[in-house]
Amino acid sequence: MPENKSIEGIKACVFDAYGTLFDVHSAVGKHRHRLGDLADQVSNIWRTKQLEYTWLRSLMGHHADFWQVTQDALDFAFDMHSINNPDLRRDLMDAYLKLDCYPEVPEALSILKSRGFNLAILSNGTPAMLDAAVKNSGLDDLIEKNFSVEDAGIFKPDCRVYRLAVDGLKVRSEEIVFQSSNAWDASGASAFGFKVAWVNRFGQSEERLPGKPDVEIRNLMALPDVLK
Known part of the structure; x- marks a missing residue:
């Protein structure tokens, strides 16, 4: 999966939270x-x-x-x-509730926001957990919306979860680029219809599942260069 492939036609960047923005360990x-x-x-x-x-x-x-x-x-x-x-x-x-975000996250999100992309989180976390994590990492001014699976009543990778971002942001699925460090989540989002940047922080193998990420990057600082 080439890292220099570009993704076009994107209006919103939607991020998984745990393991992607925030270090669960x-x-x-x-x-x-x-x-x-x-x-x-x-x-x-x-x-x-x-x-x-x-x-x-x-x-x-x-x-x-x-x-x-x-x-x-x-x-x-x-x-x-x-x-x-x-x-x-x-x-x-x-x-x-006070997980550290990965070091590059604030700068990468700031660049994306300055380029006019809508930024949101789509996560298994509860609304209270996500609000606490975003506030603790000082991302309040960058993340516009937190979408929690609690509004769907089921966890990822159920398609009803990914649908929350489409309905909430009022854009088409192909106008969203979804970022996750979890290979299974990247596959699920792709199978739903998102463009997907797999943030392969941990050198995982690619999943043998329906849905393939469009690009593979090592951390989020590579994302702005991918979006054209």
């Missing part, structure tokens, strides 16, 4: 000293189970919001490593 990073050698394992299991629970709940028809799912995933990670520390659990959940 920064919550554990703030309390690494309290977890010691288990820090990376806990953080990775927490994230893996968080995603798994969104897919499984969607398939089972038993929706719970992302805040609950995030708590359940952390509890699983703690149980897996026999950690019983209510204070640490509380502090990690609080830290999830």
